Amino acid sequence: MEGFDSAGETDSIVSLVVSGDGNSSEKRKRETETDTETLMDVVVPAPRHPLWKTSLCSYFRGSGGLCSHGDSCRFAHGEEELRPRPDNTWDPASERAKKMAKMEVEEKEETDGGGGGIMMTEKFEEGESLVAGLxxxxxxxxxxxxxxxxxxxxxxxxxxxxxxxxxxxxxxxxxxxxxxxxxxxxxxxxxxxxxxxxxxxxxxxxxxxxxxxxxxxxxxxxxxxxxxxTKAEDSINDGADSDGNVASSSSALMGRSARAAVTPLAHMSYPDQLEHKKNSLAQTLKKLTRNARKACPRGISLPEWIQKSREIGGLPCELEGIIGSPSVYGYRNKCEFSVGLSLEGKRTVGFLLGNFREGVTAVEEPVDCPNVSQIACKYAAVFQKFLQDSSFPVWNRLNNTGFWRQLTVREGRSAHCNVENSEPIISEAMLIVQVCSIGFEDQKIKDEINFLENAFSIGSTEEAPHLPLTVLVIQDHTGISNAAPADAPLKYVFTRRGEGSELGINDDVEPRIHDHISGLKFSISPSAFFQVNTSAAEKLYSLAGDWADLGPKTLLFDICCGTGTIGLTLAHRVGMVVGIEMNASAVSDAQKNAEINGIKNCKFVCGKAEDVIGALMKQYLCLLLKPDDASSSTHNGSMEHSGDENVIQQNGSHQSMESRSELLLLQQFENVVAVVDPPRVGLHPTVIKVLRTQSDLKRLIYISCNPESLVANAIELCTPSPGETEKSNNKNNNRGWKNTTSASLARHRAKSMPDSEPFIPVKAVAVDLFPHTPHCETVMLLER
Ligand SMILES: C[S@@+](CC[C@H](N)C(=O)[O-])C[C@H]1O[C@@H](n2cnc3c(N)ncnc32)[C@H](O)[C@@H]1O
Known part of the structure; x- marks a missing residue:
């Protein structure tokens, strides 16, 4: 169960182990052969008090880590030392106890049908009716x-x-x-x-x-x-949509409002939200220390960062606080609105109120949702008004039928700010309407879409000032969940041929909008990822650049690069950028973005990182200038770019170096840095293995929207390699992983990591891109 793997204390075995470095005072718990009973650093007193370390030490907590009893204190110094009480409960002040209490409430809610009943606003089948009482x-x-x-x-x-x-x-x-x-x-x-x-x-x-x-x-x-x-959407169901727009099911069910469903922290002041997120991140990061400690192979001394973690409350490295979002209200440049029936049975464009699993299908208008922009709200209202008279049905999530499914509003900021209030000017908007065309005649669809286009055009001009409307896309998606794949067909695309012209079907105009980050212009296609909070993303990227210690002799890998935002904003600080991204449209955007901004030292590779990274790193790193080669180098300290085109390579295939000049350029690099910014699930194990075993890669910046997957990946990156004996013992031990946590799985994988120098977590910081929601980005610097 999440949150309870870390200690595994109830079934763990305590043993005294003398660390391999001869430090006999280093005593720690060890994993047993069975793999599930794992341990942690423990100082064993003699004789041991029956309640040894079952309560948190209030002196330790109150003084920020100082307790005069030191290691002999019978109370736990931090969560990682805490042990269960004889009756198997935990100190009520501990995070574990709080989590357990929360889970009990959630389980009860689930058993009770959400505590307030099921909000089904849709029928299962035609003609179905239920008689009250029967x-x-x-x-x-x-x-x-x-x-x-x-x-x-x-x-x-x-x-x-x-x-x-x-x-x-x-x-x-x-x-x-x-x-x-x-x-x-x-x-x-x-x-x-x-x-x-x-x-x-x-x-x-x-x-x-x-x-x-x-x-x-x-x-x-x-x-x-x-x-x-009850009704909640698949995205809310899973805890988050693609951009971290999340509703916790429990709060949604209790709150019964769109505001509570999508912005569950909105009731707190912003400083309180930041404090809450920072503390929650700190708790998650401590799992890295605990799990790396458990996974540390026998006979190998614990890395210094684990030994020192006690001095910083169990954290793997300094957590340098949380950076707030410059814009706290209406900050989202992308809002996904569901289409469905409200609790009142009205066709509605807004947010699902809870969890589909538990029977919630009601959609409510985005009233008072502080993360939604005014433009998005207005377009949702225009679409909702249109739906009242549409002859086509709205999507029924129970039997997966209907036509209208979702509206996404994406906005692009101009390069200039409003002179009066210094707010960014939203100069472009892309509307993506998702429909399911199964069972509907083409001509009727065409007519209906024309009505819709007309409604949006009129709606945009009825507002003063007019709402921006750059492109309208109709996406045809037949899957059960609204989360359409990147290549879902675009059935109709209406664009403007030029500034001020009418929307129309212009086959030669690509559907896209533009935004600006750090003085660069970015072209964004309908399915490409772009951070939803542009001004906070700007802070995130520049911080990543500062930590990466870049210079003209740096080769920078931007892994999971999307439209190239990170690599392109840092390109002027490095010799060369190699971006890797699996979404073909995003790669094509990245390529365009390099051109628009006159950047010539970036290459973008289209493919899954796990498929291409091994070959790419080999290809580029074997040409690095090693310190020994320095005297023979012709490098004169300034980078001269060859003027090569930025190259897109499709489907994971990689070409040999384009030219001799590129080869010469590469030979001038002295260091390699990778920035990874993966989706919520984190990095693929193959990518982790390549990063870990490429010894030339000394610095890694991990940007994460999900601290759990960051921790899991960092366990593999930072745990010392096992010896051969331990690796072979581990071979037949791969069973029962279905219900395990990501951290336990990572520990298991760490055991088969090829011999390689582990990374060290150096520092971390949270950057809040999602005010009013529980989410935030984390940046962690790893070095070796
Ligand atoms: C969190 S976004 C980051 C994008 C970009 N760094 C930015 O800030 O705009 C993650 C990106 O990883 C891409 N992605 C997901 N899985 C991938 C994989 N296996 N290989 C390469 N890219 C992947 C997604 O398409 C998405 O663009």
């Missing part, structure tokens, strides 16, 4: 069950019913009955009984949706499947 909602069913599973289960239990519906991926199902006797039997046979993997079934009444209670006519002409209203 319909029940079953909560806590196994997610993988379908309607058939539910029906068989009811039959097995001898429960008669009229109809039963259950959608895979949800924990709720809906049953209607012929009469009250059947209802009574169902309650007796099912409520509180065990189902699936020890889940406790709960029967809830189906409450009429508010719009039915008020006897309003519902435009979708449907009755709800249930009384409980």
């Amino acid at each position: 319909s029940k909602c079953l909560v806590n069913l196994p997610m993988k069950w379908t309607s058939d599973h539910l029906r068989n289960f009811l039959k097995e239990k001898g429960v008669l019913f009229k109809s039963a519906k259950k959608k895979k991926g949800m924990v709720v199902g809906f049953v209607s009955f012929e009469n009250v006797e059947q209802v009574a039997t169902a309650v007796e046979e099912l409520d509180g009984k065990s189902v699936g993997n020890n889940r406790t079934l709960k029967l809830s009444d189906v409450l009429p949706r508010s719009f039915e209670r008020n006897n309003k006519v519902v435009s979708e002409g449907s009755l709800p499947c249930s009384d409980l209203v």
Whole structure:
């Protein structure tokens, strides 16, 4: 379970180990052969108090790490020393206890159907209707069950019913009955009984949706499947959309507002939010120390950074605080609005209120969401107004039918600021409307899209000043979740031929908008990643550059480079940039961006980093100037670029060096730095292995939007390599990883890391790109 892997204290074995460097005072817990029972540094007193280290030391905490008892203190100096109490509980002041309490609340909410009922605003099938009193909602069913599973289960239990519906991926199902006797039997046979993997079934009444209670006519002409209203979107479901626009399901369910769903920290002051995020990051980073300590092979002394971590409260390195966002309100340059029915049954463009898994499908307008820009809100309102009269249905998440699915508004800032308030001017906007064309006639779609284009055009000019509208894209996506792949077909594209012209279908004009970072202009295509908070991203990139210690003799790898933002903004500080990115449109944007800005020392490679990085590093690093070669170098200290074109290489294939001049240029590099900025899941193991084993790579800047994956990757990068014996012992030990945490998995992988010098975490800092949400970016410097 997340957060509880680190200590594994209850089943761990304490042993005294003399470290390989002959330091006999270094005592630590060791992993056992079974791999799950792992340990940490512990000083064992004699005799040991029965409550040894089961409570946090208040002196230690209050004094910022000073306790006169030192290692002999019976209280725990920090979370990593803390042990469970004899009754298997944790010190209530500890993070573990708080996390456990939180999880208990969440589990209870899940069992209770979210504590407030299920918000289903959609019907399962045409003609389906539920009669109040003769319909029940079953909560806590196994997610993988379908309607058939539910029906068989009811039959097995001898429960008669009229109809039963259950959608895979949800924990709720809906049953209607012929009469009250059947209802009574169902309650007796099912409520509180065990189902699936020890889940406790709960029967809830189906409450009429508010719009039915008020006897309003519902435009979708449907009755709800249930009384409980729940609805959250797949993106919210998974905890985050592609850009970290996240709603925690529990807060969404409790808050019952779009504001609470997408900006759960909005009730706090901004300084409090920053403090909260910094503390939460510190807790996560401590996992790096704990896990690297556990994974440290036998017979090898603990790296100095682990030994010194006690001096900084268990952190792997100094956490230099958190940098706030220059813009706190309306900062998002990209907003993804779902289309669905509100709690009132109205066609709505906004945010899902909770978690689809738990049956939430209600969408509410983005009212009071402090991260959403005014322009995005206005376009959402224009689209919502249009939908009220559209003859095409909105997307039904229960049976995956409908046409209108999602609106994304992307904005681009001009190079100039508003003279009155110094705010950036939003000069371009791209609207991406996602639809599902299955089952709809082409001509009818065309007509409907023309109406929509007209509605947006008029909507944009009705505002004073006019809203920017650069391009309208209709994306056709037939998948279940709204998260469309980068290559989802663009069915129609309306662009402007020139400044001030009307939107129209101009096949020769590419759909794109432009933004500006650090004085450079960036061209952005519809599916390319671009940080959602431009002014905070500017801070992030320049900080990464400062930490990277760049110079004209630096070769910089920008791994997961998107549209090239990091590499291009740092290009003037290095000899050459090699960017790697898998999204072909983003690579093409990066290439264009280099051209637009007259930058000639960047190359962009299209491919998955795991497929291309090994060959690329070999190709470039074997030509590095080594200190021994310095005397034979012709390098005169200033970089002269050959004027080579920036090169895009497709599908992971790599070409040999383009020219002799490039080869000569490379020979002048004296150091290599990599900046990695991976997606939420972190780096692929192959990429980690290449970074780790390329001994010429001495400095690595890790930028992460997910501290858990940063920690997991850093465990592999920073743990000393195992000896041969340990590696071979580990070979047959690869079992039962399905339910393990990312950190445990990383520990396991670290054991098979080829012999190589580990990196050392030097410093870290948080940069808040997502005010009002729990998310923020982390930058960590690793060196060796
Ligand atoms: C967090 S974004 C960072 C983009 C860029 N550094 C920026 O700041 O704009 C992650 C990028 O990694 C790309 N990506 C995801 N998986 C990848 C992989 N396996 N190999 C290469 N790029 C990948 C995504 O397409 C996305 O552009």
